Amino acid sequence: xxxxxxxxxxxxxxxxxxxxxxxxxxxxxxxxxxxxxxERGRAALAKLQSELPPAAAERVSFAxxxxxxxxxxxxxxxxxxxxxxxxxxxxxxxGFAYKGDTWGVEEAQTTINTNYVxxxxxxxxxxxxxxxxxxxxxxxxxxxxxxxxxxxxxxARWERAxxxxxxxxxxxxxxxxxxxxxxxxxxxxRSMYGVSKLAECQYSRxxxxxxxxxxxxxxxxxxxWCNTAMASFRGPRPASEGADTPVWLAFQxxxxxxxxxxxxxxxxKEEPF
Ligand SMILES: NC(=O)c1ccc[n+]([C@@H]2O[C@H](COP(=O)([O-])OP(=O)(O)OC[C@H]3O[C@@H](n4cnc5c(N)ncnc54)[C@H](OP(=O)(O)O)[C@@H]3O)[C@@H](O)[C@H]2O)c1
Numbered sequence: 523x524x525x526x527x528x529x530x531x532x533x534x535x536x537x538x539x540x541x542x543x544x545x546x547x548x549x550x551x552x553x554x555x556x557x558x559x560x561e562r563g564r565a566a567l568a569k570l571q572s573e574l575p576p577a578a579a580e581r582v583s584f585a586x587x588x589x590x591x592x593x594x595x596x597x598x599x600x601x602x603x604x605x606x607x608x609x610x611x612x613x614x615x616x617g618f619a620y621k622g623d624t625w626g627v628e629e630a631q632t633t634i635n636t637n638y639v640x641x642x643x644x645x646x647x648x649x650x651x652x653x654x655x656x657x658x659x660x661x662x663x664x665x666x667x668x669x670x671x672x673x674x675x676x677x678a679r680w681e682r683a684x685x686x687x688x689x690x691x692x693x694x695x696x697x698x699x700x701x702x703x704x705x706x707x708x709x710x711x712r713s714m715y716g717v718s719k720l721a722e723c724q725y726s727r728x729x730x731x732x733x734x735x736x737x738x739x740x741x742x743x744x745x746x747w748c749n750t751a752m753a754s755f756r757g758p759r760p761a762s763e764g765a766d767t768p769v770w771l772a773f774q775x776x777x778x779x780x781x782x783x784x785x786x787x788x789x790x791k792e793e794p795f
Contacts, residue, residue, distance in 0.1 A: 527606040528772065529554045531589055531644060532616025534566040536750035537661065540765035541613055543570060546578040548773065553581055554606070556598065558588035558616075589616050589640030595647045602651055609651045611772045614641045615661040619715040619752055627701045633714040634693045638721035642686060645729060654736045655776055659768045660726045662742040664788065666719025668795055673709020683724055684731075693721050723786060723795055730784030739783035742795070743768050746788065766790070 528545045532538045534557035545553040555570070557563030563584050571579040585601055588594040602609055618636040620629055641660055652658065671677040683689050696717050699705035710717065723742045730740035745764030747757040767790050771782060786795045 523550055525550055525552050526610040527552050527554070527608060528611035528613065529556060529585075529602065529606075529609050529648070530613045530615055531556050531587060531641075533557060534559065534562040536752065537745050537748055537761045537764040537768075538613075538615040539566055539570065540760075540762040541615060541768055542582060543574070543762070544765055544769045545611075545772075546570075546574055546581045549577075551581055552583070552606070554583055554585055554602075556585050556587035558586070558591075558594070560586050587644075589614075589644050590635050592643065595643055599647045599651070602648065606651070608653045609648055609656065610653060611657045611659070612645070612648055612652060613659045613661065613768055613772060614644055615768070616640065617661065617663075617719075617752065621754065625700070625712065625714070627697060630697050630700045630714040630717075633718045634697065634721065637715070637718035638689070638693060638725060641722050642725050642729075645725075649733070649738075652738055654738065655779070656736075656738045657772045657779075658726075658729065658733070658738060658740045659772050660722055660740070660742050661745055661768055662723045662726065662786070663715075663719040664744045664793075665713065665716045666721075666723045667786070668720065670711045670713060670716045670720060671709060672711070676709040680720065680724060684728060686725065686728065689721050689725055689728070693717065726786075727784050727795065734783070737779060739771075739774075739779040741771050741782055741784075742786045743771065744786070744788040744793075 530541050533542050533555040542553045542555045567584040587598040699708045726742035746759045748759045748761050748764040749757040785792050
């Protein structure tokens with residue numbers, strides 16, 4: 523059986539690191555731990571390899587990937603094409619949130635650029651290396667479900683969006699509403715993270731539709747509230763629990779892909795978006 527290559531973004535800590543750990547324990551896989559910082563990524567790889575049994579440790583390697591840098595994405599693609607030839611499983615886990623009630627135009631743009639634009643850019647750059655029948659799993663969040671948009675008209679626009687251009691327009695409107703300080707009147711929630719994750723969730727749904735002809739399954743997953751840096755180590759779940767559903771989906775039998783593509787998953791169960 524051919525080795526399955528899995529690429530995981532933002533994997534130097536937290537849920538991403540646990541995703542790599544789980545994948546490495548499956549024979550017949552090769553897991554690429556990627557991180558924006560070469561130093562943090564290599565340190566995480568060394569620690570992980572020292573904790574894994576030798577056969578599993580051999581299945582993991584490191585590559586630099588900053589999902590907000592087009593240069594980094596392009597270099598990673600070149601590396602992956604040469605070293606892996608194909609990416610059977612792509613797990614977009616990298617994510618960012620400001621702490622506390624930080625709020626501002628630049629902050630809103632940064633959050634959207636990482637969670638939505640960064641994830642979409644990686645998908646678009648690597649799509650050509652994902653073989654027919656491959657898998658793309660986006661680690662989204664329940665904080666980014668449609669219900670966060672209280673205004674019915676605005677919510678309907680998010681629900682109907684069927685292209686990346688429409689999502690770009692919606693996220694742009696949000697940033698402009700933050701700038702004008704009329705976001706509440708316009709029906710937006712006071713959550714930069716929520717809107718960025720909503721865009722990532724809706725992008726997953728649109729991408730699933732686009733990649734259907736190639737039987738590439740795409741899913742949005744919420745890992746639950748986990749005990750990671752993003753959650754200031756206050757989440758009740760260990761990161762390993764948050765890693766379970768993304769990996770479970772990524773290795774579902776090929777025959778089942780239509781059951782789960784284009785859907786939102788949490789704790790191995792489908793949920794409404
Ligand atoms: N923890 C929760 O309760 C929770 C709940 C729902 C959803 N999620 C989602 O789960 C995913 C993982 O989060 P986590 O809880 O494991 O948080 P975490 O421990 O803070 O890890 C986030 C990872 O993303 C990386 N990252 C941030 N910006 C990046 C960029 N531009 N390029 C590449 N990597 C980047 C971080 O790298 P650095 O170490 O260099 O910063 C880190 O490795 C995120 O998408 C998050 O939104 C988490």
